[in-house]
Amino acid sequence: MSAPPATPVWAAALRLDGRLGGVARRWAPPLALAIPLCLVAAALEGVHSGFPSTWLLGVPRWFDNLNNWVTNNDSSNFFLHTIVGGFGNLLNDATNDIVNLLHWMTWVGVLAVSTAIAWLVGSWRTALFSALVVASFGVLQIPNGGPNGISEMWPSAMTTLALMTVAIILSTIVGIPLGIASAVWPTVHKLLRPLLDLMQILPAFAYLVPIVVLFSIGNPAGIVATFIYAVPPLVRFTELGIRSVRKDVIEAAESFGSTRRQVLRNVQLPLAAQAIMLGLNQVIMMALSIVVIASLIGAGGLGDPVLAALQTQQIGEGFVAGLLIVLMAMWLDRTSAAIGERARERTSTRRLTRRQLLGLWAGLLVLVLVARYGLGLGDWPAGWGFSVVDNATRALNWVTNEFTGIAGPISSFLTLDILNPLQRYLTDLPWWLVAAVVGTIGWARGGSRRGVLLAGCVVLLGLMQAPVGYTFQGTTSYNFVAWNDAMETFSLVIVALALDLIVGIPLGIAAYRWRVMDRVLRPILDTLQTLPAFVYLIPMVALFGVGNVAGVSASLIYALPAAVRATTLGLRAVQRDVLEAGQAFGSTRWQLLFKVELPIARPYLMLAVNQTILLVMAEVVVAGLVGAGGLGLDVVTGFSRSEVGLGAAAGLAMVLMGIVLDRLSQSNPDRARAAAS
Amino acid sequence: MSCRDLWKVFGAHAAKAIESGDVHLGRAELMAKTGCTVAARDVSFDVVRGEVFVVMGLSGSGKSTLVRCLTRLIEPTSGAVSICSRDVLGAQPKELREIRRTKVSMVFQHFGLFPHRTVIDNVAYGLEVQGIDRPTRYARASELLEVVGLSPVKTSYPDQLSGGMQQRVGLARALAVDPEVLIFDEAFSALDPLIRREMQDEVLRLQERLQKTVIFVTHDLDEALKLGDRIAIMKDGRFVQVGTPADIVGAPADDYVREFVRDVPRGKVLTAAYATQPRSGEMPEEVVRHDQHLNELLPVVFGAKGPIGVVDGTGELVGILDRRMVIHVLAGREELSTPEELASPGQP
């Protein structure tokens, strides 16, 4: 028999198969044994080494120096003053102008204009929803004495709306041309792709500090952070939209002697319009999902009360502001989705003729003028609303009280029996062992280059630390051991990931097998997937208090939909005739599942792991806001105490950790992505 | 329109492969040695106004590549192409665009319609890129939609039309710029047989009226025989035979062509000339024209008692129709249809 040997179990577990050369095959079995042995031995022997405290690059000092330099040269250096400063001012002015405009329009104007736009691009239902959301900005209030002394939410909501508008406009003017350039010139594509890949696996926390160093705390920094976080999907969608225009259609255009420009303008861009709208929709959702983080670096608006609430555990106030952010997200999402829908339907069912449209705008203008100068209206009247805080607080208190009986034990079990020991174990692992394990798995996954790269990342991560007893110019001093903090973050990631997979994969299988289950899960998952990351922190803090457990549980829920979805998708992708073949051999339902469906769905399951890891990591880091430890907490601390070097070095450590986790969980990116699409 | 010594070699080292003479290797060998594929191999042909020149061959023989080389939608490796006595391969981008805009149009296999444009905007596209104003181009487009019978669906979008209608749009779009040369790349292959026949008739009808220079790519022999004034049989990038339908069927150049035409209803393609014994002398009682198809002659052949004379276009006697030969020719018997015997069957 000359049949190739079946892939051994260990190889399957490590996802080693025919694609690897002979060397890998020969060395894989001893390594596959050696890795767990080493890890167990390390645990038993109690090797206490971690990362040597004297090995460092001095990264925190670089950033502290840089910050110092920027502060001193802010007004004299051309680049800082004119370019960065000018750009910052531009963003600030734009935001202020829009805020002023929104206030000038009075609440009547804002309500009328937003409703009219929603009606024009969508249906009366979109319009109604829009009106309700805008009204809720005024109706839902926090009583005086709330955090930051805010009482009505209307002004905050207008500020957030203005910030979003500026960030979205900035993303559009940068993202769409970049996407076009990337579709047209292969060089641009080659340069952009790794950058976009990196940006998509980075938690926003990673680049907050450098932004603040450049723009200092305030609206511009918030807008820039939002922009960086939100723009990648727009670039990708634009490029994808242009690239996926059928070749023969382009050829036809060329055959009529179109110039390259004409092909782009007449054929590619119109056909990509829908994809671009989808990208814009993503931008909006992502921008709204980091409103709270943007508040951390000085963007005002609805993020402030949420942030304050999370940090002071005044959950009720945070709940209201958070709710408004979510409502704003849904409102903008629906409106922009309606525009996309229009683009798709294409039968330009314009609601109004040009004249009517002009009339509508004129009418709105008159309405605004009357409201402003005739009736002397302004922001939403304070009396027209009710305070939901008391009710929200009461409800949350009730929940907390009801569940303390369960929450307490869960919390202490997770902390004492799982998180702490795991963290201690990981922190104590000798750095070379971790580097070797990461390098080996990386090598098994993606060849020797990836192995070396990832092992290098591990070492580099350790080198981010500050020296023991670090001080800077006598004013700053902090203790930053990157290794330990990364391992703490990693321990949280592991626990949340494990729970996600334990819960998510069976749920995914259930949703695949039983239609009822699917029908129950679908709306829940849809909702969970649209909620911004910070939302999950609010109830978890209420339940478990600040700390690691709240962070882990929020991450768990945040990433769960991805795990469930990818599993179901993978199983659904199994072709019907393959299933029938399986059935024809008399397999039972479960045999079919384990012998045919799950193995075929394996690329999707790998994708599920990959996505879940990235989402978990993003949320674990954000959970630094509620005192979950590790690198996220370092960034938060860096801000609250203006320790720039600490925050920036922790951010870099996050970048490295993100790369390692992503590449370890991704066996063949193109293949997995192809499977997913 | 003329095309001289055209080569197209795909692959990074195309020029080197031609220089070294490696291109004369077999397909697999060339691939192994240089990583190149030859899609057009020293192709030369001329097409005149009013003529339909069919390029036919199996899948992968290089038909699409060849016709795309003519307008440089694919850049040829070497050779010369002239359209309306303008050198295409030497043209600068601007001039090339000008040629594409006004001299040549293409009709594509999968229609290549712009899905986001209405039918009329599709048809007007060629005029639009020329910078012609909207009323003028709409007027012209409407005219052509009238011609192909699609006036009622002017404002529909392509995906609201059936395949046949879509290709009519493609045809109208190609005609709208009033090109001298029309190129069809398997334009009807995606259509079902009935619609296909309808479209072929449409092309014949239009050609009669418009007298364009037509290059028609197909892999369907019936289509080739029906439309072609001349047919080029392509294999591995080379023209193995170029001739009239009757030449191709009656005197296949090699086994490849013979295999191709084996199942053709020969009586429909071959003419009296193929079964004529040269003879001069007095005119027999029964006479047929030399270019009449054998099928229509069968009643005469078996009805007439005496010899049957064959006359040419001017009424001059060129020979006698040989009944035995008619049967052999119709049956496709080798011994009687060797190239030597039939080299110039029409001449006495």
Ligand SMILES: Nc1ncnc2c1ncn2[C@@H]1O[C@H](COP(=O)(O)OP(=O)(O)OP(=O)(O)O)[C@@H](O)[C@H]1O
């Ligand atoms: N871009 C390309 N790169 C490399 N080889 C190519 C390329 N395009 C075509 N070829 C090769 O050139 C040869 C001719 O292809 P072409 O598409 O011209 O054939 P065709 O006769 O039109 O076939 P079909 O009837 O399937 O359309 C094929 O062997 C094909 O593999």
Ligand SMILES: [Mg+2]
């Ligand atoms: Mg072809």
